[in-house]
Amino acid sequence: MSKAHSDLDPLRWKALIFIALAQLMVVVDGTIVNIALPSAQEDLGISDGNRQWVITAYALAFGGLLLFGGRVADLWGRRRAFIIGLIGFAAASALGGAATNEAMLYASRALQGVFGALAAPASLSLLTVLFTDAKERAKAFGIYGAIAGAGAAVGLLLGGTLTEYMDWRWTFFVNIPFAAVAAAGAVAVIREPESARNRSTLDMPGVVLASLGLVALVYGFSRAEQEDWTEGVTISMFVASVVLLGAFAVVESRVKSPLLPLRVVTDRNRGGAYLALGLAIIAMFGLFLFLTYYLQAVRDYSPVMAGVAFLPMVVGMITGSTQIGTRLVTRVPPRYLMAPGFLVAALGMLLLTQLSLDSSYWGIVMPAQLLLGLGMGTAFMPAMGVATEGVKPTDAGVASAMVNVSQQVGGAIGVALLNTIAAGATTSYLTAHAAGVTSQQDQLRLQLESMVHGYTEAIWWAFAIVVLSAVVSFVLINSKGHQGGPAAAGSGDGDGDAALSDGQPVPVMAH
Template structure:
């Protein structure tokens, strides 16, 4: 163990005290990671099963999008409230409530007899996930404070979370192909049981210096509604365009509500999002960089899924397996690069360098053709993207959560999840809109007369649209790297410190 380190508002805490308080912290990390894995797997495992679900329940085409939207909107809109509830109730209690609620909602979804029941279950999954995720990350934040241990812990946590995205695609394909779509929901229950049993046995409630205070319900209503309207505005722009009156009304209402939230938080006695958190230069930089980077990642997952299944004709199972190189890269990047180098290399170097490595992988995808062989393009691209993002996310999460007062660890952890969820939702809609527009333009310039395009031309246009959107993703990722260089000033081994060294935004 190293010597004393700084925590909170400059208070010195010997790293050995952490080991004494949480002697079984590595075992606890295993079960906490299982809990987070369940949430991440659920974001993709259900997606693969949507066609079968729609057919079995007789859902209209206009309703199927809500299988995804109900979850993401509830999850993203309630994350900050979930983080503050975590601070009020206690992290272990919030973790267990979140696990129990998520499991019950999953059982409800698996037993759904109609679209209304299914969509309600998805919204409940999102709501309990919004409590579970910040509680899990907050536990990791307070149990691991020594720089080397912290880097390793966040590396493991991030590797598990990253692998869950692809694991969900694989599981979704296997369960749908060999059982039925209902198991895409039921699969969450054993995850929850294992995680809850382990949490009861080995997770200790971290010591809290002060009670977090009452819940800021007006702030929760403003930010939750504002974030939901933001995502809906981007979704409306995808179908109707930004000049459409409905789109403009949604966007305007979102801006008003989020501005009102800012005013309420500055004046409130117990704000949902304390200004001291986002006022720190390092944390503000990480929030911006993380949100932008996840925009590109979620859009990329969507493009690769469609490319593998629609263009190449792979089965759901084989398409899921196609993501394994990216998962392997993310595991290596998280544990061997980000985790090991966190105590020795400035976080902004790791974060910006990781984003640029991922951008290089995306650059390979801009040359994708209908006939491209998987080993020549998708394999190396996936490895580079996973390696870069894995190396960047570990120091980003550490900077975003270290140096936070114990009473704020839940909401600080929620902010990490919130910027990723909102960024992912916006990125999916934005990049999909760009790809669809480029595809339509390509078809329009190459169609002969009024004849329908051939299948070959349609696939060629689709791949062209993916390539155009990927160039935009590269630009967004380079911007995230630039923001990390400019805004993050934390030093190796001591990221996220409050005080004069960190500066203010």
């Protein structure tokens, strides 16, 4: 055995099982509660005006604290942050499942977000420091990418099943065994390299500015969806986020131990990966929403059947990530997987622009989902690798947190922007075709036609956004490949990037 391979953690593949399980729990939680929300609202007497706080409380805490959580993992140790995050997430889930009023439910969701913001960056950065061999890392990221991509669809299926056959409270309680197994496994098998620990101090001004700036940004988009883009509070939130994040960038360029070293995001490859992932998530989150509405409100699928209907996307994600992406990422530069992957996903969206009241599931929805899954799975896997490549091990947590930030902000933008487009198109269609419609049956049909028209108009925008993601991937990501042995995550220079003879950063995932 070569010295390079003898240095590898012998328990790394067992560690991957528990890291993947924790990631699945966090991603599933992003959609599982959405399915249960109507039942919880009725049970706890939550008003229509307040119900969005079940979603918003989680999004604000999770999105606002991700950079802090990533840096804490670097400073305290990723294994410790991972275990604390899991235990806290389980406790918050128990509180939510036992909620007797809306305040308890909101508190539990906010606490889930807090501990999720600790566990999620820790899980990805653990992969980064445990898997230092290029081919092994490709396989590990393939599995992780498949879970990150397919988890939302799994959440819809699990949420529908639990809500329909058990009780909405089980959409919270189900997290407890996930977290318990993952935490116990982490204690038993995860051994974080001591050299990966960051011994610097915590940048508190950066923590405050980043957290408040991200909260303002996520809340601004959430409020835009609920109220209006030109409403006073919405605009003030966007202005506040620009001011706070601008101040954060200034502070980070001047402090000795920044929360987010600017080199992490200004590197062309990593910055391109964050942008491409964020754009893709904008499109995907909106699409999940519209397909769920279409299947349940228009086609009258039960929650369970709607969840089952998403399974082709899950299969496509797993195949694209673990079979196509993993097999090719060590042979071709990442952008030659990411750009074609996003274009294949865009073809799936193009197919969904043809939805009508009577569209065939097998003729349009199923093949579109397979294309979406294959494309996104193929693209996400190398994108996550590029997003964390070349950083020093001591910065792995915060680089991983930026992956989650791009996804969280992308999700908030996607839901708000595409919902607004769909609502506007629905209203316009209804107004234009309302004349002469008198019977109740015709009025109902017109309402459904208007909804589907709104969805397809928004999906056209999602299609364009995914095409833009493909362009960003091809233009900005210029990793040329790594030949030979282990590609240590921390083989970088003082700027966090290893150097090739032509000055390009060394990727850790591509040959």
